[in-house]
Amino acid sequence: MTLNNGSKKSGGKIYVVTSGKGGVGKTTTTASLGAALALRGQRTLVVDADIGLRNLDVILGLENRIVFNLVDVAKGHCKPAQAIIKSKKSNNLFLLPASQTDDKDVVSEEEVKSVLDQYRREFHYILVDSPAGIEQGFKNACSGADSALVVTTPEVSAIRDADRVIGLLAAKGIEPHLIINRIDAEMVRKGDMLSVKDVQEILGIDLIGVVERDDQIIVAANYGEPVVYNPKSKAGIAYQNIAGRLCGEMIPIEDVLSDTLWGRLGKRLGIG
Amino acid sequence: MDDSIVTAKGTTDGLVLRIDSRVDESGILNGVRSFIESRKKFLFGNEVALEWVGGDPQEGVEPQLKSLLCDEFNMKIRQGALQSEMEFETTSMEDFLPTEESLFSKLDNYDEANAKVLVTTLRSGQKIESEHSIIIFGDVNSGAEVVSGGDVIILGTLRGVAHAGAYDETGGGRVIVGITFQPTQLRIGSTISRGDGKPHKSSGVPELARIDGASIIVEPYSVKTMTGLIRGSV
Ligand SMILES: Nc1ncnc2c1ncn2[C@@H]1O[C@H](COP(=O)(O)OP(=O)(O)OP(=O)(O)O)[C@@H](O)[C@H]1O
Ligand SMILES: [Mg+2]
Numbered sequence: 001m002t003l004n005n006g007s008k009k010s011g012g013k014i015y016v017v018t019s020g021k022g023g024v025g026k027t028t029t030t031a032s033l034g035a036a037l038a039l040r041g042q043r044t045l046v047v048d049a050d051i052g053l054r055n056l057d058v059i060l061g062l063e064n065r066i067v068f069n070l071v072d073v074a075k076g077h078c079k080p081a082q083a084i085i086k087s088k089k090s091n092n093l094f095l096l097p098a099s100q101t102d103d104k105d106v107v108s109e110e111e112v113k114s115v116l117d118q119y120r121r122e123f124h125y126i127l128v129d130s131p132a133g134i135e136q137g138f139k140n141a142c143s144g145a146d147s148a149l150v151v152t153t154p155e156v157s158a159i160r161d162a163d164r165v166i167g168l169l170a171a172k173g174i175e176p177h178l179i180i181n182r183i184d185a186e187m188v189r190k191g192d193m194l195s196v197k198d199v200q201e202i203l204g205i206d207l208i209g210v211v212e213r214d215d216q217i218i219v220a221a222n223y224g225e226p227v228v229y230n231p232k233s234k235a236g237i238a239y240q241n242i243a244g245r246l247c248g249e250m251i252p253i254e255d256v257l258s259d260t261l262w263g264r265l266g267k268r269l270g271i272g
Numbered sequence: 273m274d275d276s277i278v279t280a281k282g283t284t285d286g287l288v289l290r291i292d293s294r295v296d297e298s299g300i301l302n303g304v305r306s307f308i309e310s311r312k313k314f315l316f317g318n319e320v321a322l323e324w325v326g327g328d329p330q331e332g333v334e335p336q337l338k339s340l341l342c343d344e345f346n347m348k349i350r351q352g353a354l355q356s357e358m359e360f361e362t363t364s365m366e367d368f369l370p371t372e373e374s375l376f377s378k379l380d381n382y383d384e385a386n387a388k389v390l391v392t393t394l395r396s397g398q399k400i401e402s403e404h405s406i407i408i409f410g411d412v413n414s415g416a417e418v419v420s421g422g423d424v425i426i427l428g429t430l431r432g433v434a435h436a437g438a439y440d441e442t443g444g445g446r447v448i449v450g451i452t453f454q455p456t457q458l459r460i461g462s463t464i465s466r467g468d469g470k471p472h473k474s475s476g477v478p479e480l481a482r483i484d485g486a487s488i489i490v491e492p493y494s495v496k497t498m499t500g501l502i503r504g505s506v
Pocket of ligand 1: 019022023027029050055183212215217218
């Protein structure tokens with residue numbers, strides 16, 4: 001397999017998916033983006049680094065297939081190839097689950113980095129789902145990463161935490177890209193929610209995707225099938241576009257406002 | 273004509289002509305005329321003060337000189353002795369634009385040689401502290417803090433906390449300047465003012481915060497206010 005996606009190190013590129021604040025969509029992003037990259041033929045490994053609070057397996061519907069996990073690989077209890085699970089829908093998507101019975105500090109940053117490096121040669125993309133917070137679990141998740149996908153929602157507290165995380169990533173030399181999740185076009189239009197531009201202005205880093213609030217995400221999670229397999233889901237399309245941008249395609253950022261009633265009217269009247 | 277009869281110097285109050293009073297009347301008048309003639313671009317229409325080197329001039333010289341300056345060169349004579357400490361000798365009139373020079377000479381003295389200059393955005397959780405003034409090319413985000421013994425100048429948006437004159441109860445006349453002001457809190461000396469909690473609607477112009485009486489006021493930034501503050505006259 002030859003890999004050519006801009007990574008200087010041999011093998012694939014490792015992204016940590018992180019946010020500071022909990023519940024903003026890290027796990028959803030890891031699963032959806034992993035599936036979208038796999039759909040494009042990119043061999044992708046999603047890693048659950050949320051030790052003790054694992055979720056990624058459930059979102060992918062792979063809970064009942066877990067035998068070994070990240071901690072087992074780190075401690076040499078199994079071979080790297082034994083711990084990863086192929087997804088139901090794609091031959092290109094694999095999961096390295098977290099241990100549910102351990103604490104976050106059962107592994108060190110060096111151990112996580114060496115685990116990830118063992119998989120790097122086999123994959124084009126490795127996405128590491130970080131736990132919330134900025135403590136040991138976050139540090140572990142970052143330890144092997146080349147770049148970061150910082151997920152935030154358009155809420156002041158989430159932005160503040162993302163800002164903090166961006167500062168910490170900069171100190172580690174990890175390049176951050178921003179994903180704004182769960183934006184609601186109608187609320188933005190009414191002035192009840194910060195706009196994409198507002199968030200971008202505060203955080204001032206490269207924006208790689210905007211994902212609208214979409215109930216299909218909850219449906220998808222319940223079925224254990226990432227939302228990208230649903231061609232009608234706006235969030236699904238947004239994640240496909242992010243995957244395209246990660247692969248170097250020039251896809252413009254969606255204009256969420258253009259699809260509101262006002263946006264459509266404005267376009268028809270030539271003022272949009 | 274010999275220029276050494278007349279020399280010019282810049283002061284914080286403006287231009288001063290120093291004239292040798294030991295030369296005779298026609299010598300002085302001719303000397304001044306040729307001095308100004310050759311530097312018309314800078315001096316014509318300007319305001320100057322006169323200073324006599326070598327004691328008071330002979331009677332009748334000063335009125336003659338004044339009418340020469342005022343009538344022939346459209347200049348004004350500034351009254352009052354100049355006791356300023358901040359004088360500097362000029363070698364050529366080319367370095368010599370009175371208003372700007374006087375500002376710079378004051379600024380030189382304004383102890384900012386050690387200002388800390390940062391080209392970065394300060395993010396939540398980051399704090400910069402210096403006994404000197406701090407200049408930031410970037411934003412200061414919510415949750416970030418800038419603490420300075422001097423002034424705080426933010427060439428970006430201030431959303432976090434800025435503290436100027438931090439080691440002086442009174443704030444020592446220090447100021448906080450920002451291109452866009454949306455601060456969580458402003459502190460000067462021991463005075464604190466906090467945002468109203470609502471998203472601050474920026475005035476669209478750079479703003480300056482300073483102590484006024486017992487509280488901090490924020491006003492549109494202007495060079496006039498700033499230089500006034502540096503001179504300690506506001
Ligand atoms: N764009 C979206 N539209 C609607 N619901 C969403 C969206 N993104 C995420 N959610 C929902 O928000 C919840 C939190 O998402 P998720 O578990 O991915 O966040 P997280 O950042 O991984 O949380 P944690 O910090 O606990 O790990 C889930 O119920 C998910 O289905
Ligand atoms: Mg999660």
